[in-house]
Amino acid sequence: MAGTDLFRGKVVVITGGGSGIGRETARFVAAHGGRVVVNDLGTSPRGEGADTSSAEAVVAEIRANGGEAAASTEDVSTWPSAQRIVATALDHFGRIDAVVNSAGVMRHSAFEKMPVEDFDLVVRVHLSGTFYVSRAAAPYFAAQNGGAYLHMTSTTGLIGTMGVTNYGTAKAGIAGLSKLIAFDMKRYSVRSNCMAPSARSRQWEQVNAFRQAEFTKAGNNGDFRQFRSTQGVASQIAPVAAFLVSDAAADITGQIIGVRGTEIYLYSQSRPVRTFQRDGGWTAENLSEHLLPAIRPSLVPLETYGEVFAWPTL
């Protein structure tokens, strides 16, 4: 198999490895000498059904190319099955060096119509699933004093858009989770980073068809102008995702990296941008009189990620 030795001797667990970004990352790690656990429940984009052939097909492809891989068809969204995903790495390869959390589902609807069960499912798969699989690997990382996590967040959670309060909430939560893991695991030399990818995928096509129908008619069409041309593809995300969990990225932790086509972004993280202080404290009167005019120029407009990333990918 062609490639460098970037992952020689390493074992990487990739959830959602049967499709899209996870699949491309699994293929990339294997092509660069790593052994991979390809985990995938094989659901529909909405999280319905299960199909073992999704993970198994990627494993077969890696093996056919001379690489090493094992399939896991467990669900990331329960604690027992998350532990079994990590156990697959130990059982097959005797160790675990990195986790890439890429499993995901999407159920879109406008907030005022969103079924409670769609909120619960999406948060469980993305946010709880990321916690469970990461947590299951943590004792092994701590014991060997090393390991790396990469979690898929999204511009939906970091910047925002319409019709996906469940998904965006989970993705914003993942950005927080990643940073907090980075703090706790630093004493074991374990790193945790987030990626906000942009790649045309099966989910992407479905959600944008919905947004077009639901929101364009209300005049809020910032997301759709040239939108398709602003997206990259999954094979452009994979090298960056894999690199971030390799030893070559050894000093990078607590970061959020965006990838879209050939562009890589480093995201800012929340810090106060201006402070306002008033001797004697604030009252309703002086808030109106002094705070509002002072704060207004610094307020962030309510822009979707489609408006923030309005230019076609390079």
Ligand SMILES: NC(=O)c1ccc[n+]([C@@H]2O[C@H](COP(=O)([O-])OP(=O)(O)OC[C@H]3O[C@@H](n4cnc5c(N)ncnc54)[C@H](O)[C@@H]3O)[C@@H](O)[C@H]2O)c1
């Ligand atoms: N494609 C994009 O532009 C984009 C943008 C932002 C974030 N992301 C995130 O990146 C990740 C990968 O996205 P993608 O576009 O490759 O999606 P995808 O739908 O192609 O792949 C996701 C995979 O996760 C699997 N999965 C779903 N629920 C699971 C569960 N409970 N347990 C195990 N596996 C499960 C699915 O079967 C599927 O194979 C997701 O977390 C997604 O939210 C993608």
